[in-house]
Amino acid sequence: MSSDLVVVGAGIVGASVACHAARAGAVVTLLDAGRPGAGVTTDSFAWIGLGPSGVRTGPAAALRATASDEYRRLEAELPGLPVTWSGSLSWGAADGAPEAGPGQEIVDAATVAALEPALRQPPEWAVWTPGDGAVDPVGVTERLVAGARAHGARVRADIPVTAVSRDAAGRVAGVETAAGPLSGETVVLAAGVATAALGAPLGVSVPVDPSPARLFRFRAPAGLVRTVVNNRDFDLRQAGTDRLLAAADSSERALAAVRSTFRGAADVELLSTRVGVRPMPADGEPIVGPVAEVPGLYLAVLHSAVALAPAVGRLVARELVDGAVEPALAGCRPGRFQGRDSRKA
Numbered sequence: 001m002s003s004d005l006v007v008v009g010a011g012i013v014g015a016s017v018a019c020h021a022a023r024a025g026a027v028v029t030l031l032d033a034g035r036p037g038a039g040v041t042t043d044s045f046a047w048i049g050l051g052p053s054g055v056r057t058g059p060a061a062a063l064r065a066t067a068s069d070e071y072r073r074l075e076a077e078l079p080g081l082p083v084t085w086s087g088s089l090s091w092g093a094a095d096g097a098p099e100a101g102p103g104q105e106i107v108d109a110a111t112v113a114a115l116e117p118a119l120r121q122p123p124e125w126a127v128w129t130p131g132d133g134a135v136d137p138v139g140v141t142e143r144l145v146a147g148a149r150a151h152g153a154r155v156r157a158d159i160p161v162t163a164v165s166r167d168a169a170g171r172v173a174g175v176e177t178a179a180g181p182l183s184g185e186t187v188v189l190a191a192g193v194a195t196a197a198l199g200a201p202l203g204v205s206v207p208v209d210p211s212p213a214r215l216f217r218f219r220a221p222a223g224l225v226r227t228v229v230n231n232r233d234f235d236l237r238q239a240g241t242d243r244l245l246a247a248a249d250s251s252e253r254a255l256a257a258v259r260s261t262f263r264g265a266a267d268v269e270l271l272s273t274r275v276g277v278r279p280m281p282a283d284g285e286p287i288v289g290p291v292a293e294v295p296g297l298y299l300a301v302l303h304s305a306v307a308l309a310p311a312v313g314r315l316v317a318r319e320l321v322d323g324a325v326e327p328a329l330a331g332c333r334p335g336r337f338q339g340r341d342s343r344k345a
């Protein structure tokens with residue numbers, strides 16, 4: 001790998017890779033087919049911390065455990081990053097006894113009522129994760145892009161990449177774009193759901209499924225919801241003084257649940273519905289690392305990427321610019337799909 005990088009995709013993942021790599025001294029070009037942050041990043045509920053993936057085990061557990069700390073680091077590096085540290089409360093989403101991991105505690109109904117005073121009927125228990133929060137995902141992406149620029153990166157919007165180009169030896173030589181070729185010794189594919197289509201002509205299978213999810217905006221009284229609330233009905237949080245954001249299956253059910261769950265919510269009304277298509281790796285774990293068969297090609301595609309983008313960006317930059325091999329990415333390597341049916345990996 002070389003520090004002459006072309007990053008394809010300026011969602012929150014590509015923007016983070018570009019920002020961290022440029023700051024580490026790489027010569028970076030960041031390209032997007034549209035506007036930075038306008039992919040699925042713009043439709044994210046954007047819960048960050050320990051809670052969002054709901055998974056505490058598995059190959060990327062170490063990565064997930066650092067999500068809040070990595071955001072706090074990034075806040076210090078990029079002042080004004082749009083992050084709200086509200087904590088999160090989860091209850092009733094899974095059957096069985098409550099389980100709290102590190103950084104979480106089981107709280108009783110009185111504590112839940114103190115944290116969410118508008119709840120009609122606080123649950124008997126909930127998992128409280130005080131270090132969780134939420135972000136404005138497009139705002140974070142824009143700050144990362146600005147950070148990349150400030151460290152000398154070239155950022156080009158509205159330039160679709162049509163192919164990754166290779167030299168006679170099969171090594172990555174850059175990309176073909178709608179505006180002409182661009183050379184680069186390393187190409188990072190961070191194109192979300194489009195990553196598989198860019199890898200295919202190279203013979204690289206990137207097992208990522210498009211996974212649609214709905215995001216609803218509601219008009220709501222100021223301060224109705226104080227934390228990030230997660231239960232069987234929705235992921236819910238305040239986003240602006242008189243706005244709620246909900247990730248849920250149906251607007252009608254989510255609206256009915258908001259009205260029945262909170263006092264003073266009778267007038268809550270639906271403002272918009274969006275369907276975002278998430279890049280979902282076949283085994284649910286991030287796909288981050290070099291592709292052995294195509295020297296110079298590096299993949300960065302993952303779910304829960306708003307939460308993980310600061311960590312992934314920093315670690316990828318360490319690998320590409322400093323030549324490190326990051327143990328936290330060991331379970332994320334593209335090579336795990338080689339030699340078997342990737343859908344069963």
Ligand SMILES: Cc1cc2nc3c(=O)[nH]c(=O)nc-3n(C[C@H](O)[C@H](O)[C@H](O)COP(=O)(O)OP(=O)(O)OC[C@H]3O[C@@H](n4cnc5c(N)ncnc54)[C@H](O)[C@@H]3O)c2cc1C
Binds near residue numbers: 013162213277279
């Ligand atoms: C309803 C919903 C709720 C969610 N909630 C959460 C949550 O609470 N927490 C969390 O962490 N995650 C959440 N997610 C998931 C999160 O939004 C995604 O994991 C994340 O935004 C993916 O970022 P990305 O940069 O990989 O993809 P994208 O934002 O899609 O970025 C990829 C970029 O690549 C560009 N691109 C594609 N093809 C090309 C090409 N050929 N040439 C140039 N550019 C190209 C696109 O234009 C796009 O800008 C949620 C998603 C949805 C839909």
